[in-house]
Amino acid sequence: MSTFLDRLAGVAQEPLFLDPADREREQRENTWWLTTDEAEHAHLDVTTLAAVLAELAGRLAERAVAQLAAAPVTFYAWYEELARQLRCSTGSCAPSELPFPSRVVPVTAETVAAAFFGEKKPRQREQAVAAWVVPLI
Numbered sequence: 001m002s003t004f005l006d007r008l009a010g011v012a013q014e015p016l017f018l019d020p021a022d023r024e025r026e027q028r029e030n031t032w033w034l035t036t037d038e039a040e041h042a043h044l045d046v047t048t049l050a051a052v053l054a055e056l057a058g059r060l061a062e063r064a065v066a067q068l069a070a071a072p073v074t075f076y077a078w079y080e081e082l083a084r085q086l087r088c089s090t091g092s093c094a095p096s097e098l099p100f101p102s103r104v105v106p107v108t109a110e111t112v113a114a115a116f117f118g119e120k121k122p123r124q125r126e127q128a129v130a131a132w133v134v135p136l137i
Contacts, residue, residue, distance in 0.1 A: 003040065004034065008053070012056050018064060020093070027089065030090045047113075049086075053088070056075070057136065065137060072095075075136050076089055076091075076098055100131075102127040105129065105131070106133050112131070115130070
């Protein structure tokens with residue numbers, strides 16, 4: 001049985017579709033929703049989760065470069081409070097062009113991880129998404 005951290009790290013092995021001309025398909029194929037049960041949740045911590053997110057971003061950057069993707073390519077992660085899910089995605093866009101219907105407030109990986117654990121809510125302004133945003137290329 002895989003753990004939550006294994007599943008998150010495994011995102012780096014999933015197919016990575018990059019095509020700036022087809023952003024809808026990118027979003028559909030490159031977005032992952034991750035959750036865990038209460039028992040497993042109790043054995044996780046903010047520092048480890050943030051480190052796994054950083055490792056994932058690094059591995060996806062290597063893959064984007066290997067695919068000779070055109071710049072820019074951005075990885076981003078956020079906590080979806082209503083669904084109680086950690087979500088992450090990669091797309092052919094600049095950090096300022098993320099596909100959210102509202103404004104993005106950049107936060108640290110630790111802030112997203114803390115929100116996942118219910119320790120801290122990311123500072124969000126009304127109609128804004130708090131996301132860890134990493135330019136890969």
